[in-house]
Amino acid sequence: MFEKRFRDRINLQQLEGLHRNPPVIEKREGRFVTIKGQKVLSFASNDYLGLGASHQLAAQVGKHFKAFGSSASSSRLVAGNYQTICRAEKTFADYFGYEDALFFSSGYQANLAILSTLFEKGDILIFDKHVHASCVKGITLSGAGLKGYRHNNLKHLEKRLEALNCKNRGVVTESLFSMDGDLLPIKPFGDLKKKHGFYGVVDEAHAFGVLGDKGRGIAKGVTDIALGTFGKALGLFGAFVLLPRGVKEYLMNFASPLIYTTSLPQAHALAAVAALELVEQADNARKIVKDVSESMGETLIREGFQVFGNAHIISVLMGDEKKAAQVSRDLLSLGILAFSARFPTVPLGKAILRLGMTALHREEDIKTFVNALKTVV
Ligand SMILES: Cc1ncc(COP(=O)(O)O)c(C=O)c1O
Incomplete structure (x- = not known):
């Protein structure tokens, strides 16, 4: 009885593009994580000042x-x-x-x-x-x-x-x-x-x-x-x-x-x-967060993406839930971890890629991300 309900709900979740199946992180090193043995550049953390990775x-x-x-x-x-x-x-x-x-x-x-x-x-x-x-x-x-x-x-x-x-x-x-x-x-x-x-x-x-x-x-x-x-x-x-x-x-x-x-x-x-x-003591880190966030936002807008956010959280509008999930999966295959936020985390039909910019990111990461995004959308 309960098993059938659980299974039916999960099946529906999959059909609607809302299924959640977070990747297993094997290791973390700064802005990189390892997933299935592959080193991946992460934009999915809230470690804005890099303290979560600080020795x-x-x-x-x-x-x-x-x-x-x-x-x-x-x-x-x-x-x-x-x-x-x-x-x-x-x-x-x-x-x-x-x-x-x-x-x-x-x-x-x-x-x-x-x-x-x-x-x-x-x-x-x-x-x-x-x-x-x-x-x-x-x-x-x-x-x-x-x-x-x-x-x-x-x-x-x-x-x-x-x-x-x-x-x-x-x-x-x-x-x-x-x-x-x-x-x-x-x-x-x-x-x-x-x-x-x-x-x-x-x-x-x-x-x-x-x-x-x-x-x-x-x-x-x-x-x-x-x-x-x-x-x-x-x-x-x-x-x-x-x-x-x-x-x-x-x-x-x-x-x-x-x-x-x-x-x-x-x-x-x-x-x-x-x-x-x-x-x-983190003034320098705060300056880096500001700089990489602005640069990421500006680059995405220049490339024609619909982007929201005035600080270090940048959301790139995908709209359709299945599309957002697919883009996130495709980015992962290119070595980038970006979270696709979908209903009920965001309103239905307004799925996004949610990027957390941190002091660990570098200017070259922005190019890497935007080039990858362009190839998968
Ligand atoms: C706005 C907001 N409030 C509260 C929380 C919950 O914080 P915690 O992760 O410490 O439970 C979160 C975390 O996702 C959040 O984004």
Whole structure:
């Protein structure tokens, strides 16, 4: 019974060009990965500053695990509330300019926790229709009334704010969108917040480390809460939420996804601080990311591709799901890994190739990619 349903769904997924079958990565070295014995140039990672491939960070992580052991062995709420973690959270709050911070095991878990806990029945949540799946899951579980607004369309957001005049309103968005690659118009967003008043939650997962002064992101001062992950520019895994004082206590008391899970180990907290120090020193890497991103965008446009994105995430429109999947497979046969994002990650009929540009990329990689793309589309 269940087996038939599972099989039928997978078959349908294949027929519609939506099947997911990620390649097995045998090895990673900088911007290259090995797949089926072939060395492949990757544009599919979020390692924007190259820290995920850094031996220096790996050595620090190893040192901390050796000194502090491998596990917190308990939930934060039982015996996992280590001083090392509390201090590391304070370091993150200070660096990014917020009152407090709270670590989570992943960004997905963090969005689920904050959105499902801080909002509830009787509140209204207004959200950009392209926010990440973890935000969608979090707001759905909250019980709040939900209203989407058109992607990055702040006129539409204002209409929603005018129409939904409830006291407890939250707005959920990203600062750099994970698939579209475009930026939240931050100043108009801040103006709307001042004019209409709402509780702002901005997911800065793809911006922190890369955008803003020393990678501090773009939403400070215009949002109440910001989310960052360690798994992208910081080169680790896990996440941090930056929040006002008092909200941490609330989450510690009421956020089920935090209360009932094992805390990240102490060594991880120290590793996160080590990663943050590297982020602070990474001006040169941030300049490279900017340069290769601009160059990739300009080259693709010059070659006639329809391209979106204003920073280091570049999306190349493919449209049809089967075409996107085929182009990705063909690129792989030419030694290039590029992720084809398809429904439900992006809207139906709007499949893309999603490129993550990093400080590990070189100018010659752009030529390699664009020439390959031209031969396969
Ligand atoms: C915008 C956004 N938020 C949150 C997440 C989840 O972060 P993590 O990978 O740490 O679970 C992602 C990751 O894909 C993301 O793109």
